[in-house]
Amino acid sequence: MSSDRKGALVDSAVKHLWRHGVTAEETLRAEGPVAVSAQGVYIDDIDGRRYLDALSGGSAAATLGHGRDDVADAVSRQMRNMAWVSLRTFLNEPSIRLAERIAQIAPGDLTTSFFVSSGSEAVESATQIAKSYHKKRGNPSKTKFLYRKTSYHGTSLIGASASSSPEFREWFQPLAPGFIELDACYAYRRPAGMTVEEYGELCAQAIEDEILTQGPDTVAGILAEAIPAALVLTPPPNYLQRLREICNKYDILWIDDEVFIGVGRTGKYFGFEHYGVQPDIVTSSKGITGGYIPLGAAIASQRIMDVLLEGSQAKVAGHTYSAHPAACAAGLAVLDAIENEDLVQNADVLGSWMLDQFREFGERRPHVGDVRGKGMLMGIELVRDTKTREPFPAASGVGKKVVQTAMNQNFMCRASGDVITLFPALVSTRSEVEDMVTATMRAIDEVLNDLPK
Ligand code: PLP
Numbered sequence: 001m002s003s004d005r006k007g008a009l010v011d012s013a014v015k016h017l018w019r020h021g022v023t024a025e026e027t028l029r030a031e032g033p034v035a036v037s038a039q040g041v042y043i044d045d046i047d048g049r050r051y052l053d054a055l056s057g058g059s060a061a062a063t064l065g066h067g068r069d070d071v072a073d074a075v076s077r078q079m080r081n082m083a084w085v086s087l088r089t090f091l092n093e094p095s096i097r098l099a100e101r102i103a104q105i106a107p108g109d110l111t112t113s114f115f116v117s118s119g120s121e122a123v124e125s126a127t128q129i130a131k132s133y134h135k136k137r138g139n140p141s142k143t144k145f146l147y148r149k150t151s152y153h154g155t156s157l158i159g160a161s162a163s164s165s166p167e168f169r170e171w172f173q174p175l176a177p178g179f180i181e182l183d184a185c186y187a188y189r190r191p192a193g194m195t196v197e198e199y200g201e202l203c204a205q206a207i208e209d210e211i212l213t214q215g216p217d218t219v220a221g222i223l224a225e226a227i228p229a230a231l232v233l234t235p236p237p238n239y240l241q242r243l244r245e246i247c248n249k250y251d252i253l254w255i256d257d258e259v260f261i262g263v264g265r266t267g268k269y270f271g272f273e274h275y276g277v278q279p280d281i282v283t284s285s286k287g288i289t290g291g292y293i294p295l296g297a298a299i300a301s302q303r304i305m306d307v308l309l310e311g312s313q314a315k316v317a318g319h320t321y322s323a324h325p326a327a328c329a330a331g332l333a334v335l336d337a338i339e340n341e342d343l344v345q346n347a348d349v350l351g352s353w354m355l356d357q358f359r360e361f362g363e364r365r366p367h368v369g370d371v372r373g374k375g376m377l378m379g380i381e382l383v384r385d386t387k388t389r390e391p392f393p394a395a396s397g398v399g400k401k402v403v404q405t406a407m408n409q410n411f412m413c414r415a416s417g418d419v420i421t422l423f424p425a426l427v428s429t430r431s432e433v434e435d436m437v438t439a440t441m442r443a444i445d446e447v448l449n450d451l452p453k
Pocket of ligand 1: 059118119120121123152153154155159225229257258259260285286
């Protein structure tokens with residue numbers, strides 16, 4: 001019965017549904033199970049298999065897990081009461097309350113939210129806010145943005161132009177002009193003999209050098225995640241401080257893209273809080289509604305807003321669904337749950353425990369080069385030689401094999417190259433996290449044991 005239904009769904013998917021995040025070839029093979037229901041951190045497929053999910057739904061959004069009545073009820077109540085009105089014409093209470101709440105949880109003077117419906121839109125809006133800020137200050141030529149290799153900032157033209165994905169570079173040309181790529185600040189791959197602090201300084205200096213090469217009067221901002229999530233690149237302790245100083249020196253805005261890491265994942269509400277610095281604009285999405293309904297936000301500091309709001313016609317282009325009342329109602333319910341259930345603290349405590357487990361595991365294994373993370377964001381870098389840090393040859397596909405092995409054992413983790421990443425829901429319990437750790441270690445061991453000697 002279920003296999004007939006599955007067959008029909010897969011056939012229909014091949015004909016009518018273009019999946020994102022996979023190649024056209026994979027779309028045609030309709031690979032991947034068909035999910036039919038989920039509860040907490042478990043997802044059930046149509047064949048009756050149950051997957052333990054260390055990826056918050058696959059892309060880090062389902063931070064509260066599945067099946068929450070509180071969020072579903074808040075959305076349903078709002079939809080029944082008033083489905084949608086445009087912010088152009090009416091203010092609506094959920095969006096005002098959510099903006100107010102974000103201003104309360106965000107440290108410093110990050111006071112004002114511009115709501116959209118995705119991370120890509122949040123990033124694009126942030127660049128518009130930055131350009132408007134400079135124009136208003138009499139610097140209309142400050143329009144370029146720096147971004148870093150290995151980063152991902154979305155798939156709109158602006159997001160793609162600030163992302164180093166080779167596929168985007170290949171398929172979406174011409175990309176937007178004025179996006180300048182810097183090297184990633186990848187401490188594990190720093191030059192031999194250099195301390196992490198020296199490397200942090202080197203990376204910061206590279207930003208300053210590029211600003212000077214481009215001309216400071218042409219650069220509007222730098223798009224930089226406090227902790228780049230794809231490879232879990234926890235920064236050297238001095239790096240973001242130096243980035244902040246350089247931005248101040250040249251009047252360049254730091255847009256901290258927290259679409260992936262924000263709203264509790266790292267064991268603080270925002271990732272930048274770990275480093276004692278404040279960005280000018282923070283982007284958020286995913287965790288802000290816990291995957292229940294789409295929402296994104298560009299959160300600007302009062303300093304920026306003071307410039308923009310003073311007697312000006314500055315506008316950020318919104319969307320029909322910007323500040324959708326139902327999405328904002330979900331956001332409020334999610335923030336209530338995070339606060340009432342101490343989920344930021346939970347992410348911190350369980351994340352530290354996970355990090356210890358993986359570090360200990362790494363010490364006993366020949367191919368675990370580095371283990372890094374913050375809260376519920378974990379990266380385990382597998383290498384051919386831990387002494388020289390030499391990676392496995394790309395063709396060996398070690399990371400992919402680990403993910404496939406785990407999936408065959410009903411466990412979801414991800415790989416960026418050979419960096420195995422986990423980003424579990426903030427609601428995960430200690431015993432669920434223990435199972436995730438065990439499953440990850442088992443998959444890594446199986447793949448490493450099978451490598452040609
Ligand atoms: N920025 C970062 C850091 C992301 O991780 C993502 C998505 O994964 C985006 C932007 C784009 O968000 P969305 O897929 O909601 O457009």
